[in-house]
Amino acid sequence: MNPVEIIVKKRDGNILSSEEIKYMIDGIVDKSIPDYQASSFLMAIYFKGMTENETIDLTRSMEESGYVYDLSKIDGIKIDKHSTGGVGDKTSLVLGPILAALGYKVCKMSGRGLGHTGGTIDKLHSIDGFDTNISFDKFINEVNEIGLSIIGQSKDLVPADKLLYELRDVTGTVESIPLIASSIMSKKLALGTDLIYLDVKVGNGAFMKDLDSAKALANLMVKIGNAFNKKVFATLTNMDEPLGLAIGNSLEVIEAINTLNGNGPSDLFELCLDMSKEVLMSSGVYEDDAKDMVLKVIKDGSALNKLIEMVKYQGGDTECIKNPNKFKKSLYVYEYRSKNKGYIKHIDSYKLGLMSSKLGGGRIKIDDVIDYSVGIVLNKKVSDYVENKDLLFTIHYNDIDKLNNILKELDEIYEIGDEKVNKKLILDTIY
Ligand code: URA
Numbered sequence: 001m002n003p004v005e006i007i008v009k010k011r012d013g014n015i016l017s018s019e020e021i022k023y024m025i026d027g028i029v030d031k032s033i034p035d036y037q038a039s040s041f042l043m044a045i046y047f048k049g050m051t052e053n054e055t056i057d058l059t060r061s062m063e064e065s066g067y068v069y070d071l072s073k074i075d076g077i078k079i080d081k082h083s084t085g086g087v088g089d090k091t092s093l094v095l096g097p098i099l100a101a102l103g104y105k106v107c108k109m110s111g112r113g114l115g116h117t118g119g120t121i122d123k124l125h126s127i128d129g130f131d132t133n134i135s136f137d138k139f140i141n142e143v144n145e146i147g148l149s150i151i152g153q154s155k156d157l158v159p160a161d162k163l164l165y166e167l168r169d170v171t172g173t174v175e176s177i178p179l180i181a182s183s184i185m186s187k188k189l190a191l192g193t194d195l196i197y198l199d200v201k202v203g204n205g206a207f208m209k210d211l212d213s214a215k216a217l218a219n220l221m222v223k224i225g226n227a228f229n230k231k232v233f234a235t236l237t238n239m240d241e242p243l244g245l246a247i248g249n250s251l252e253v254i255e256a257i258n259t260l261n262g263n264g265p266s267d268l269f270e271l272c273l274d275m276s277k278e279v280l281m282s283s284g285v286y287e288d289d290a291k292d293m294v295l296k297v298i299k300d301g302s303a304l305n306k307l308i309e310m311v312k313y314q315g316g317d318t319e320c321i322k323n324p325n326k327f328k329k330s331l332y333v334y335e336y337r338s339k340n341k342g343y344i345k346h347i348d349s350y351k352l353g354l355m356s357s358k359l360g361g362g363r364i365k366i367d368d369v370i371d372y373s374v375g376i377v378l379n380k381k382v383s384d385y386v387e388n389k390d391l392l393f394t395i396h397y398n399d400i401d402k403l404n405n406i407l408k409e410l411d412e413i414y415e416i417g418d419e420k421v422n423k424k425l426i427l428d429t430i431y
Contacts, residue, residue, distance in 0.1 A: 003037045010044035018057040025061035029160050042173040050178035056227045062186035065160035069192050074143050076105045078193040085117035086201040087353035088242030092120050093256035094272045097306035100147030101297035107143050107193050108150045113362045116353030121152050126250035126372035130316030146309040158186045181220045189228050196232045203240035205349025218430045236427040241347040241382045244268040248361045248375015254324040260304040267425050330373040330396035336410050338386045345417040355406045359397050382423050
């Protein structure tokens with residue numbers, strides 16, 4: 001075998017054997033295959049695609065490139081949840097505590113923000129002292145004791161993905177269904193929970209822009225999981241507007257706390273309720289009972305208490321969870337008002353995600369330091385009616401130059417029309 005033959009075989013649209021795929025992945029990880037050949041391999045996959053079996057083989061070779069975790073010391077049903085990336089997506093911070101309060105064991109390794117999308121790890125770092133870099137033993141103990149832990153992705157987890165992702169990022173090969181599916185699933189399988197819950201975002205603020213490609217990605221990831229004897233669900237959710245109202249690290253944590261207190265935005269609550277119900281129903285609970293069980297752990301405060309316990313276990317300041325007013329606020333707030341009247345037709349989530357980054361809430365360069373208090377809070381969502389001069393959103397900022405840098409983009413965020421549009425949050429669920 002040699003890399004050129006394998007690249008040519010894929011370039012010409014042929015099916016690769018599992019040995020050929022493993023040869024390429026091993027060579028990329030041990031650096032015997034140089035970046036230019038790895039990039040050509042990725043581009044050939046981007047254009048010619050992969051069969052389901054090839055993608056399963058690719059996922060296996062990637063998973064085996066690093067440390068495969070052993071969660072057998074955790075008692076109970078172990079669950080991992082993953083979002084393909086969206087704007088305002090703080091679901092893990094609500095769903096994790098709900099599932100822990102219901103008795104599940106939530107084990108999560110999360111990433112930092114990527115491009116216009118925020119990352120759970122950055123959000124958690126807005127809580128003073130919160131440590132996402134605890135040892136694996138402490139992670140296991142935490143999940144056993146309180147049912148929930150969210151930590152950063154360890155360097156040992158699928159090194160092949162780190163190398164491939166960095167190359168994809170700079171060679172125009174990110175948006176490939178087999179490459180995204182193998183990247184996500186190799187990491188989920190290496191962590192090794194019993195159930196993997198995928199939230200596949202669709203629309204302008206997501207990597208998958210249309211429903212057909214999102215469905216293809218979701219179906220493929222479920223099939224990969226099944227090939228490894230794992231239970232996998234995928235919910236397809238609308239990202240044609242941000243989820244909830246808040247975008248930005250501490251603003252999103254505050255919104256997650258409010259949701260666990262029963263006062264969150266309706267779409268975020270609906271999504272977390274639906275996902276929790278699916279998990280309960282997969283354990284044999286009837287749908288109506290499942291809803292009651294979720295509502296109960298919100299009402300009696302046990303879900304919020306799980307978040308407090310996790311923050312305490314990981315060294316964070318629990319006072320700000322009990323009283324979100326204690327989060328450090330931005331110095332200034334800028335109000336943006338409507339220049340028309342009518343129904344909100346569309347909200348550009350992609351631009352809003354980038355704006356939050358440019359204010360300092362995300363990284364433009366890999367080593368940028370995050371400003372946790374900045375971001376955007378929406379006042380109106382798609383299908384709401386607005387009058388001229390109604391408040392559409394507020395921008396929370398600390399640096400006037402950063403605000404000035406985005407001012408010219410503000411008129412492009414909201415689209416207003418004459419007719420009320422129908423919107424749907426949960427587009428499909430795939431088992
Ligand atoms: N998230 C991942 O982990 N990998 C991808 O390829 C895309 C989103």
